[in-house]
Amino acid sequence: MKDIKIALLGLGTVGTGVVNILEENKLQLEKTMDARITVKHIFVKNVNKDRAINTERYHLTDDINDILNDHTLDIAIEVMGGIDTTYHYLKQLMTSGVHVITANKDLLAVHLEELETLAAEREISLKYEASVAGGIPIVNAINNGLNANGIKHFMGIFNGTSNFILSKMALEGQSFEEALAAATELGYAEADPTADVDGIDAQRKVVITSYLAFNQFMTLDDCAVEGIRNVTSTDIKLAGELGYTIKLIGQAYAENDRVEASVKPTCLPVHHQLAHVDYEYNAIYIDGSAVGDTMYYGRGAGSLATGSAVVSDLLHVIRYIDTKLHTLPPHFEIESKALDRSRHLLVIGDETVTKTFAGRTVTTGETTAVELLNVSTAVFDEVAALDDVKIYEIEGV
Amino acid sequence: MKDIKIALLGLGTVGTGVVNILEENKLQLEKTMDARITVKHIFVKNVNKDRAINTERYHLTDDINDILNDHTLDIAIEVMGGIDTTYHYLKQLMTSGVHVITANKDLLAVHLEELETLAAEREISLKYEASVAGGIPIVNAINNGLNANGIKHFMGIFNGTSNFILSKMALEGQSFEEALAAATELGYAEADPTADVDGIDAQRKVVITSYLAFNQFMTLDDCAVEGIRNVTSTDIKLAGELGYTIKLIGQAYAENDRVEASVKPTCLPVHHQLAHVDYEYNAIYIDGSAVGDTMYYGRGAGSLATGSAVVSDLLHVIRYIDTKLHTLPPHFEIESKALDRSRHLLVIGDETVTKTFAGRTVTTGETTAVELLNVSTAVFDEVAALDDVKIYEIEGV
Numbered sequence: 001m002k003d004i005k006i007a008l009l010g011l012g013t014v015g016t017g018v019v020n021i022l023e024e025n026k027l028q029l030e031k032t033m034d035a036r037i038t039v040k041h042i043f044v045k046n047v048n049k050d051r052a053i054n055t056e057r058y059h060l061t062d063d064i065n066d067i068l069n070d071h072t073l074d075i076a077i078e079v080m081g082g083i084d085t086t087y088h089y090l091k092q093l094m095t096s097g098v099h100v101i102t103a104n105k106d107l108l109a110v111h112l113e114e115l116e117t118l119a120a121e122r123e124i125s126l127k128y129e130a131s132v133a134g135g136i137p138i139v140n141a142i143n144n145g146l147n148a149n150g151i152k153h154f155m156g157i158f159n160g161t162s163n164f165i166l167s168k169m170a171l172e173g174q175s176f177e178e179a180l181a182a183a184t185e186l187g188y189a190e191a192d193p194t195a196d197v198d199g200i201d202a203q204r205k206v207v208i209t210s211y212l213a214f215n216q217f218m219t220l221d222d223c224a225v226e227g228i229r230n231v232t233s234t235d236i237k238l239a240g241e242l243g244y245t246i247k248l249i250g251q252a253y254a255e256n257d258r259v260e261a262s263v264k265p266t267c268l269p270v271h272h273q274l275a276h277v278d279y280e281y282n283a284i285y286i287d288g289s290a291v292g293d294t295m296y297y298g299r300g301a302g303s304l305a306t307g308s309a310v311v312s313d314l315l316h317v318i319r320y321i322d323t324k325l326h327t328l329p330p331h332f333e334i335e336s337k338a339l340d341r342s343r344h345l346l347v348i349g350d351e352t353v354t355k356t357f358a359g360r361t362v363t364t365g366e367t368t369a370v371e372l373l374n375v376s377t378a379v380f381d382e383v384a385a386l387d388d389v390k391i392y393e394i395e396g397v
Numbered sequence: 398m399k400d401i402k403i404a405l406l407g408l409g410t411v412g413t414g415v416v417n418i419l420e421e422n423k424l425q426l427e428k429t430m431d432a433r434i435t436v437k438h439i440f441v442k443n444v445n446k447d448r449a450i451n452t453e454r455y456h457l458t459d460d461i462n463d464i465l466n467d468h469t470l471d472i473a474i475e476v477m478g479g480i481d482t483t484y485h486y487l488k489q490l491m492t493s494g495v496h497v498i499t500a501n502k503d504l505l506a507v508h509l510e511e512l513e514t515l516a517a518e519r520e521i522s523l524k525y526e527a528s529v530a531g532g533i534p535i536v537n538a539i540n541n542g543l544n545a546n547g548i549k550h551f552m553g554i555f556n557g558t559s560n561f562i563l564s565k566m567a568l569e570g571q572s573f574e575e576a577l578a579a580a581t582e583l584g585y586a587e588a589d590p591t592a593d594v595d596g597i598d599a600q601r602k603v604v605i606t607s608y609l610a611f612n613q614f615m616t617l618d619d620c621a622v623e624g625i626r627n628v629t630s631t632d633i634k635l636a637g638e639l640g641y642t643i644k645l646i647g648q649a650y651a652e653n654d655r656v657e658a659s660v661k662p663t664c665l666p667v668h669h670q671l672a673h674v675d676y677e678y679n680a681i682y683i684d685g686s687a688v689g690d691t692m693y694y695g696r697g698a699g700s701l702a703t704g705s706a707v708v709s710d711l712l713h714v715i716r717y718i719d720t721k722l723h724t725l726p727p728h729f730e731i732e733s734k735a736l737d738r739s740r741h742l743l744v745i746g747d748e749t750v751t752k753t754f755a756g757r758t759v760t761t762g763e764t765t766a767v768e769l770l771n772v773s774t775a776v777f778d779e780v781a782a783l784d785d786v787k788i789y790e791i792e793g794v
Contacts, residue, residue, distance in 0.1 A: 021545050021687050032544075129542070135688030137542020144541065145526070145534020147429075148418050148708030273694060276673050283692075290418050290705035291532030291695060295680075297670060298691035308687035311545030323720055 002035035004318055007067040007098075008042045009089065010080030011060075014103050014130065015042070016052050017307025018077060023053075029311075033318050041067050043080065068092050075317055077310060078102040079130075087111050094118050094126070099321070101313045103130035103306055109204035113217040125320070127313035132205045132212075133158060133282045135305030136298040137312065142212040142286070149288030151213040155251030155395060156284035157277050158205040158263070160300040161188045161196035162228050162248045166265075167278040170236050170245065176229070188280055188301075198227035199248060199263040206250040206261050213286070214254045223252075223261040230390070231265050235348055238369035239267050239392065244346060245275040249395060253339050260339045265392055267346050272396040285396075343380050344394035345372040353388050364389055373397075399432035401715055404464040404495075405439045406486065407477030408457075411500050411527065412439070413449050414704025415474060420450075426708075430715050438464050440477065465489050472714055474707060475499040476527075484508050491515050491523070496718070498710040500527035500703055506601035510614040522717070524710035529602045529609075530555060530679045532702030533695040534709065539609040539683070546685030548610040552648030552792060553681035554674050555602040555660075557697040558585045558593035559625050559645045563662075564675040567633050567642065573626070585677055585698075595624035596645060596660040603647040603658050610683070611651045620649075620658040628662050632745055632787065635766035636664050641743060642672040646792060650736050657736045662789055664743045669793040682793075740777050741791035742769040750785050761786055770794075 008015055022029070022037065030036060039058055047060045059066075067073065068089065076093045080086060083106055090100050090107075095118070102108065108115070108131050119126035129139045133156070142151070157163050161183055168179035180197070183189035195201045203225045207218050228248050239246050244267035252261035268275040273295045277283040282300030287293050299305040349364025356362075360379075362370050371394070372383070383391055405412055419426070419434065427433060436455055444457045456463075464470065465486065473490045477483060480503055487497050487504075492515070499505065505512070505528050516523035526536045530553070539548070554560050558580055565576035577594070580586035592598045600622045604615050625645050636643050641664035649658035665672040670692045674680040679697030684690050696702040746761025753759075757776075759767050768791070769780070780788055 017687070025545065025547070029545075135685070136691055137538050140537065140542040141534050144713060145537040145709055146705070147712050148422065148426075148705045150422070271673075271675075273673065276668075276670065278668075288532070288705060290414070290701040290708075292699070292702055294533055294693070294695035296691070296693055299689045302689070304687040305689055308543070308545045308685060311687075312542055315544050316541060320717065320720065323717065 002033070002318070002321070004035045004037045004074050004321070005040045005072050006037065006314075007070070007073050007076045008039055009067070009076060009078045009086075011042050011044050011051060012079065012081070013303045014079040014306045014310065017303035018079065018310050019053050021304065021307045021311045029315065033315060035318050037318070040070065040073065043067055064089055068096075071096065073098050074321065075099045075101065075314065077314065078104055079310065080104075081106065083107050083110060090115065091118065094122055094124060097122060097124060099125040099317045101127045101310055101317065103128070103310055105131040105201070105204040105208060109207045109220055112208060112211055125317045127317060128208070129313045130306045130309035132208050133284055133296070133298070134300040134302065135308045136282060136284065136296050136300065137309065138209070138284050138296050139212060140312070141296055142209075146286065146288050146291060146294070149290045151286060151288055152255070153251070153253050154209060154213050154284060154286045155249050155274070156209075157247055157274060157282050158202040158250040158284070158300070159196055159199070159248060160280040160282055161193065162199070162202070163277065163282070164188050164280045165197070166228060166231065166236075166247060169231070169233055170240070171278065173233070175233060176231070197229060199225040202248060202250040202263040206252060206263055209250075209284070210252045210259060210261055213252070214259060216254070216259060218259065218261065222259070223263060225262070226264040228265055235390065235392070238348055239346060242346065242369060242371060243270055244268060244394065245270055246392060247274060247277075249274070251395070253341065255339050255341070258337060258339055260337065267392045267394040268396045274396065338377055340377045342374045342376065344397055345375060345380065345383060346370070346392040346394055347372055347383065348390040348392070349388065355386065355389070399430070399715065399718070401432045401434045401471050401718070402437045402469050403434065403711070404467070404470050404473045405436055406464070406473060406475045406483075408439050408441050408448060409476065409478070410700045411476040411703045411707065414700035414702075415476065415707050416450050418701065418704045418708045426712065430712060432715050434715070437470065438467065440464055461486055465493075468493065470495050471718065472496045472498065472711065474711065475501055476707065478503065480504050480507060487512065488515065491519055491521060494519060494521060496522040496714045498524045498707055498714065500525070500707055502528040502598070502601040502605060506604045506617055509605060509608055522714045524714060525605070526710045527703045527706035529605050530681055530693070530695070531697040531699065532705045533679060533681065533693050533697065534706065535606070535681050535693050536609060537709070538693055539606070543683065543685050543688060543691070546687045548683060548685055549652070550648070550650050551606060551610050551681060551683045552646050552671070553606075554644055554671060554679050555599040555647040555681070555697070556593055556596070556645060557677040557679055558590065559596070559599070560674065560679070561585050561677045562594070563625060563628065563633075563644060566628070566630055567637070568675065570630070572630060573628070594626060596622040599645060599647040599660040603649060603660055606681070607649045607656065607658055610649065611656060613651070613656060615656065615658065619656070620660065622659070623661040625662055627787070632789070635745055636743060636789065639743065639766060639768060640667055641665060641791060642667055643789060644671060644674075646671070648792070650738065652736050652738070655734060655736055657734065664789045664791040665793045666791075671793065735774055737774045739771045739773065741794055742772060742777065742780060743767070743789040743791055744769055744780065745787040745789070746785065752783065752786070
């Protein structure tokens with residue numbers, strides 16, 4: 001039986017979920033893994049704070065050096081959040097040969113390349129299933145289940161809070177403000193909802209997913225972002241009349257040596273699988289060269305859902321802990337910019353306006369929306385430059 | 398660089414897909430795996446038959462001994478179908494230490510326990526992603542992505558042909574016969590559609606999925622089966638009026654030491670994720686103890702989709718070929734029988750009839766359907782015993 005020593009960095013919502021899952025399934029996990037799993041340290045800001053779990057059996061510490069200097073550690077699980085300081089801790093741990101599991105999308109969206117490179121050099125594991133779409137095993141699906149496929153396009157609902165708000169607006173006729181208040185009350189939205197509502201959380205996940213899907217490191221700036229603050233009930237109604245649902249879609253296309261990535265409110269035909277992903281749920285739609293279209297659906301947040309993803313990474317690391325198999329995938333250089341692909345647009349006017357683009361005349365008005373199918377990138381840019389109309393891209397037709 | 402020698406047993410639809418994927422992605426796969434992959438033999442019935450691929454570069458043979466006696470082989474991929482003879486070949490290969498990948502659900506539904514036990518004894522891999530839901534990486538999702546979860550229930554659309562027929566009936570107003578003819582014309586249904594239409598194909602997949610989800614070997618007889626031949630356009634219309642869609646659902650519940658498994662036409666509320674899985678698509682819905690409800694959607698059949706699953710297994714075996722990690726999961730004894738759970742029924746009468754069960758009076762008629770919510774197993778049995786009404790179980794409410 002292997003003897004596995006773990007440090008947990010952080011004991012908030014996700015950390016508590018991880019401890020709960022490990023405690024409740026201890027016997028079965030240890031038997032399956034043929035390993036004794038010991039949580040040796042838990043790093044917290046305040047060791048005296050009341051916790052949702054019984055902490056007596058654990059060594060809580062507010063001194064990170066207890067962990068950084070413990071050379072018996074096999075695995076560190078990072079669920080503390082934060083970027084710069086946390087990155088410094090993880091780098092030091094990995095340099096010492098400690099395998100790392102992290103749920104920290106904010107950090108990965110910025111430092112994925114350095115961490116993956118370090119993991120490859122040190123031949124240790126770096127796992128981050130929990131960083132994208134919470135409990136949905138999407139990282140595993142792309143890395144393993146779909147690894148016989150070239151992936152050219154993925155799109156998904158990566159943020160549960162904004163999806164909850166759009167669902168409340170579309171299905172219950174609420175205004176944005178009412179829906180946001182409901183999300184806050186249910187704990188789906190933070191006191192400051194910026195990261196969720198303005199698409200930043202989804203943007204981070206698109207950057208991570210693009211790496212997995214295309215073997216391509218990307219910066220946050222490579223992914224255009226627009227949130228849902230400007231989506232009105234009227235837009236939702238007008239789109240609905242034409243058979244579309246408005247969702248906050250994160251997506252990326254890859255073509256030859258170029259990638260186009262974005263997060264923005266997007267129209268989907270009501271018969272599309274993603275159009276029925278409502279309220280706090282996430283789902284990712286992936287188009288594989290061999291398998292065709294596949295979709296993965298589930299809860300993108302929550303203590304146990306996210307903890308489930310962390311523990312699945314943990315089991316994977318333990319199972320293969322002696323194999324030193326971490327390698328960087330062979331990746332090609334990609335320049336991120338808009339691809340010259342045909343697009344479909346829904347154009348909504350704030351006032352009655354007639355415009356001509358590339359020979360097509362379009363009249364929009366306050367209560368009308370117009371579909372513009374199969375337009376070139378050049379025409380798209382022309383329409384997008386107008387300031388008296390609102391434009392939603394249509395996907396999935 | 399590792400040198401991996403493969404034998405392919407069978408060169409039909411799936412075998413051709415496997416060869417296509419290996420040829421088209423040869424360089425990238427070999428670089429990613431750090432392995433040279435050689436298909437050393439392909440076992441076929443007729444070496445002279447015209448093939449969709451160029452077979453000149455391969456050693457085609459109709460003598461299985463070329464493969465059974467080749468002690469340089471690392472991996473056998475079985476996509477030839479058949480049960481008894483094929484089982485004999487696989488057993489012999491595995492006994493010689495050859496890792497096995499199979500897409501053969503007919504064989505696995507009968508011999509999974511013997512093969513898993515043999516794989517554990519010999520410390521080799523036995524992989525069968527392609528046997529359930531084609532290209533959807535569901536085996537990988539349960540074995541890896543969700544392995545921190547206890548699973549108590551799964552349900553899914555496991556058969557694309559019958560789902561295609563039900564979709565044609567529900568969405569295009571076709572009769573069963575018209576829809577079956579359309580399925581046959583498109584190549585979704587075989588000349589003899591029995592296995593698809595009568596639920597037998599789905600039953601095999603439920604038996605395999607039950608093992609993955611519950612660590613429980615089951616026989617085909619443990620899974621009650623009913624196909625879609627008796628689902629009428631009237632049933633679909635009546636269910637629709639009450640907000641339900643009729644789907645052929647394969648599912649299993651586990652509770653304490655008991656399992657209940659079935660394949661049968663089932664009502665789903667129209668807002669349920671599975672209710673929107675139409676035409677030839679498959680989807681599996683899994684309820685995990687930590688992650689909550691998740692769903693996996695995609696094509697359940699086809700040369701490349703199924704080939705994609707086979708090749709993902711192949712890459713997994715190659716990656717971990719030296720680790721000898723195959724072990725049987727710790728599993729508990731389960732007695733398969735109906736669980737004493739609360740059920741929801743839709744009762745449709747062939748003629749006007751009034752019945753009283755457990756104090757509830759129900760009147761049904763040729764053009765009416767009645768919902769019977771929260772009935773006990775005892776009442777369910779009472780209703781099911783009637784021969785003048787038709788009963789659909791309702792799930793997902």
